[in-house]
Amino acid sequence: MTGGPALASKTTPETARIKPALSAPRGRAVPDSEAGRPLLDVRGVTMRYKTQAHLITATYRVSFSVLQGDRFVVVGPSGCGKSTLLKAVGGYLTPTEGEITLKGKPVTSPGPDRMMVFQEFDQLLPWKTVLENVTFPLKTTGALRGKAATDRAMQYLEKVKLADFAHSYPHMLSGGMKQRVAIARGMAMEPDILLMDEPFAALDALTRSRMQDELLSLWDETRFTVLFVTHSIPEAIKLGNRILLLSPHPGQVKAEINSVPRGEENSNEAAALGREIHEMLFADQIKKAPNASGE
């Protein structure tokens, strides 16, 4: 067993915050007006929930902040509470401890300023066409109405290259197309932050890789802020500019690091970063198994 993960911070939120950037400096310049204040601030959030027989702590005192225009990725093995955390940011769950604020206002309930893109394909309402699915939240929340809503929806459907399918029903689309509609629906609302809960996890590898490229090119166009949850380290490195690592059972912050610059996800640096992340995430498990020959 070679030395413990020297890079990993102790899992208290304070030290996690102080950790200097591990590889590249923070990639993108932040607009001055927004520089001082994070868009989304998660402070010491502990999530507990009850099952029939147990009280489970999903995450313990997790802190991080997302800046305007961030592609913030939360990565961790299954059981690290990353989906629970995202649902808390979405307002579906209330933290037992800690606070989540969006633009300085505490998050208390779900709302259209935080549009969710789910992993499940049934997130599209089957009784509405693709176009209606995108216009529906625009209309029900009163953001836009009539022709304006349709125009906005079509604009984003074109961005995800689904304008031709505007009048199809969701059951006629493939899995990847459904996720693109869900992304268009989320983006059409132009929310403060787009929350994505492993949106590509149920897709095949080829579609998944193409969807990642598309998401990045969409980001290049509109520079939306996105909080993305995944269990795939390569996906985190490719999509994120900032990566939060959570340890499992319960989820605690292991590190918050910068990713490699855009378009270098196949470089040696990226491979090294991937190994580093992998080591940090699985270090505990290696420690627990003395027979395993630590790398």
Next chain:
Amino acid sequence: MLQASERPNIYCETLGPDQFGIIEKPLTLAEQIYNKVWLRKVMILVVLALAWEIYGRWLDNPLLVPPFSAAVRALVTDVANGIIPTRALSSIEVLLVGFAIGTVLAGLLTVFAISSKIGTDFLDTMTAMFNPLPAIALLPLALIWFGLGNGSLIFVLVHSVTWAVSLNMLAGFRGVSTTARMVGRNYNLRGLRFVCLILIPAAFPSILAGLKIGWAFAWRTLIAAELVFGVSSGQGGLGWYIFESKNQLDIPEVFAGLLTIILIGLAVENGVFRLIEARTVQRWGMQT
């Protein structure tokens, strides 16, 4: 033995789309005809009618089983002279009122049930108690409470419709996926808007099944009730028509009455419900 390294790489040219022979060809006429659902169903009906006709003639006892043709003749005569249409109309009128009240009541009960725990328990208990209770068993009480008239009929109809429909509605609402619910809440939909815009469409297959069952229950209950206490306020329905004809030993007319009930049932099933299904759940891909 061939070693793995000895196998060469193989590259192939694929054919363009215009270089194939047959990619699709139409089916033969006979196959196309056999593929029509309605035609197959009509064929079944024709065979059944033929069997009936042959048995009726062979038996040669119109008091027990008149042949199909005699029943049809009685039907045509009584439709032409307006007896069956008036009776059917009077039945349908009561039926629609009872069905509508029952459905609305079921909707209210279900919304109450999904919005509170006590509501769920209430509906669970009520359906457990009353769903197995035949509506006809309540008829004697209904006669005392509402007298000999449409009031009693509507009461038993509502009883027969409400529990069956609300049971299905509740099952449908409970089956709405968590994701769909979260999507609705993401859009800030709450209360009645959430129910109308998310829950009802998402549960629509179950709701429709419930309405179908409710409709069938209502028909059965109505005809049975009419047979038991017959004429109401001077004008009876189809059940009464059957009862009357039997008393006068007009057995073809009895069959004509039964046929009318079947025909109306078929018309509603194929006309109304099938149309709603095609326009909604089938188009949405919720039902194949």
